[in-house]
Amino acid sequence: MEFETVIGLEIHAQLNTKTKIFCGCSTTFGAPPNSHTCPICLGMPGVLPVLNKAVVESAIKLGLATHSVINRFNQFARKNYFYPDLPKGYQTSQFDLPIVGRGEIEIEVDGVKKTIGITRIHMEEDAGKLIHDEVEPVSHVDLNRTGTPLLEIVSEPDMRSPEEAVAYLKKLHAIVRYLGICDGNMQEGSFRCDANISLRPVGQKEFGTRTELKNMNSFRHVQHALEYEVRRQRDMLLDGETIVQETLLWNPDKNCSESMRGKEDAHDYRYFPCPDLVPVEISDEWIEQVRKSLPELPDEKKSRFESEYGLPEYDAVLLTSDKELADYFEQVVAAGVQAKKASNWMMTELLRELKGEEISDCKVTPAQLSSLLLMVEKNTISGKIAKTVFLDMMESGKDPETIVEEKNLIQVSDESELMAIVAEIIAANPTQAEDFRNGKSKIMGFFVGQLMQKTKGKANPKMANDLFVKALSE
Structure with missing residues (x-):
């Protein structure tokens, strides 16, 4: 029996506002436990929340960026559940009247484009954090995160594979970072994902019974968890x-999912309108004001990179997947480097040496990379030497000119100096010289390699090739 996978994602994007959603406490990450709290976010009796305007504006931005409906009238609700890190006994969220309604984004997997529907985007507050003691059987509660503003993005169950789910997750990750509303730091929990997944026989319209994989904080974990759950559910159905x-938790150490609790439905939370907050009304003028402030988004930037810089689609997709990476590329090109050459270096040498780190952590600035590539273009150094210099730059942060001067790596382009070495190599290898004269052109690699070895890689490779051809033809 063949099964079809059905996946829907619930993504929580933590907004990078300076203060929390309903009070003036700081949202800065990494503060001492329970130091960023007040009577409002601690849920003390008699306090009243006040909505942070920047949260509403961020929600409108994301709604517009995902081609979604902005609900002019929306309302907060109380989501009731009891957990040690939820001091009020309820979470202030939105339910039947969210700020953003239906929308969509386009993804691409293996060259196939697909539209994924968005059910809703709503504002809510985050809960606190439980810290489990590694020695004693106790847990500590840190309420710094309580009240931090979140946008929850709920997708339609439109994804049919783990690869589609990861593509959708990456696309939304890029959008919130381009908008500047979320730093997207998955390790710190700023961008996290819950996945609902079920299987059904191919051709069946009704959905199968779903499970929920909770709080996954990396693209790799989402991919592995969904792949595991597809296998697990298929095996169970076949048996x-x-x-x-x-609700399941993903254990990356054991590479398997583990049961957490029975999955709740909406009625289990006993939603009702929050009596402490008035409904939010959004004017058309406010929406248009926000629309005009929107930056160039990933799809728009990708199209521009293709048309303005003549980049292939593959290059444009990769370079615009991250705003800082795209900005880095444009700064390199603005310094006079050919777009394709800059793209090739960034996609190979730069991204390989970053080893998954953010481009903002790179020691090599756009100005330094452009200087290095222009040195190659002017034949000051060879492409091979440039790669060696670049590794030094990544380690030390020094300018390429400084490294080239310190290590005496300037390319040898003096014809008379090189011709003397060429004559010496030909004289020492008469058999290979005769083979070349008899039509074995591939032997040229041997001669150029000998010259590079004698000059420690500093010879101009094109000039070396031309000089050997000239000398062997005489």
């Missing part, structure tokens, strides 16, 4: 077992 609706 005639019943899938239980439950």
